[in-house]
Amino acid sequence: MLNEFKVLSEAEGSCAGIERRGGKSPVLVICEHASRTLPEAFGDLGLSKDALESHIAWDPGALAVARGISSALDATLVYQRFSRLIYDCNRPPEAPGAMPEKSEIYAIPGNQGLTSEQRQARTEALYIPFHNAVRELIAERKARGQESVVVTIHSFTPVFNGKPRAVELGILHDADSRLADKMLTAAADAPLYKTERNEPYGPADGVTHTLILHGVSNGFRNVMIEVRNDLINDDAGQGVMADYLTGLLQQCLEG
Template sequence: MSSTLPLLAANEAPPFARHQAQGRSPFLLIGDHAGRAIPGGLADLGLGGDDLLRHIAWDIGVHGLGSMLAERLDAVFIRQNYSRLVIDCNRDPSSAEAIPLVSDETPIPGNCGLSEGDRQARVAQIHVPYQAAIAAEIAARAAAGMPTVLVSLHSFTPVMAGVPRPWHVGVLHDGHNDRFARSLLARLQGDAALQVGDNEPYRMDGTDYTVPHHAFAADLPYVELEIRQDLIAEAEGQERWCAILAAALGAAWDG
């Protein structure tokens, strides 16, 4: 199952979408795994339809939540349109993890036996344009004298490898300019109804790409948020978490 250049046909979605493009908020929202599209030439990567709806293919709920949050905050939201199984835009493109052979014990047939040209087509036509859009937005904001807080939106499955994950939301950070992330963590932990993870269920570490790539070198304030997928899979839950996060982000920025 080999891709051919160009990877994306003229009638297919672009690699990224920008919502609320004229937003004036200090928050720049991004969704590395918000989409689940598969380029037509990849034949669904050899997977069945049920697998393409699972968490292995995308961060469930982030598209809807990010769009709502962008409108609530008057913030720009840049999201990836293509599935993380085609190429994971939160991984270094040179890493083997960027195009996984297996995800949560599910083999990905369409990622096996790729030529270097196949890999580079995915990098050049999906990963690079998405990252370039984020870089261009940050540069434009800096040129206009606008502050930027990079807010990366992700979601996590309630059970992984048979182990329940009790957190409602996780706040991920890794030093550098993490004062904002820690302030947001404290705001969320102040809500007794929420179980909030500090670098749970994941840690921000060397596997993350987008936030370190854009925020660390530029010394931007940032946070990576993980919301449990069953809480935001439907519009009602997205609206609830939009309200929670908008209030907490605003308070952390003001404070």
């Protein structure tokens, strides 16, 4: 690294991308794993090109689906502009997975043996401002009397540790299952995808951090959506999934 405590340069800008800041929908779309871009200071973290393009660096297709939903609903979207390999914004600073030393089959040399100062620098550059940006959006919405419904968008691999995954769409929740329950019922009534509750991950895996931070803690309806990434690996698949999820959300928010 050029400077072990410098995470982002001024030229790289904010870690949080925001679209449709004044969107009229109650839905607030969040995409924490939107990008595989590494800050320049970190080089390639000692990883191969294949690794840096794989699911360990980002959630392929998730941002495109999130943008499709945002556009269709006129919903505000906030997304992380840098790879979760530097900091996974769906994990608190104390979690091992926040700055993983290993992800699936890949050891991550640039994340090995980080000092407390290096970890803090990443936290202050990526985690804190990203979630502060979400908080600011929520405060703005509250000030103008706008409801907030927190919807996070993710994707997952068809095969994990050599085992195929049959589930195509996961509807995840933590303590508050109000929206998830409705979406699961609606999905069962129109079963376009094999849809499961809290699959392929769930609260026990630590994946509901953002939901708790911005949804559960505020009493807002909230849901995390996981899409199998082979279904959204091109424009057509992304469009179909965005349309389907938009319809599902509209139905369940109005019902």
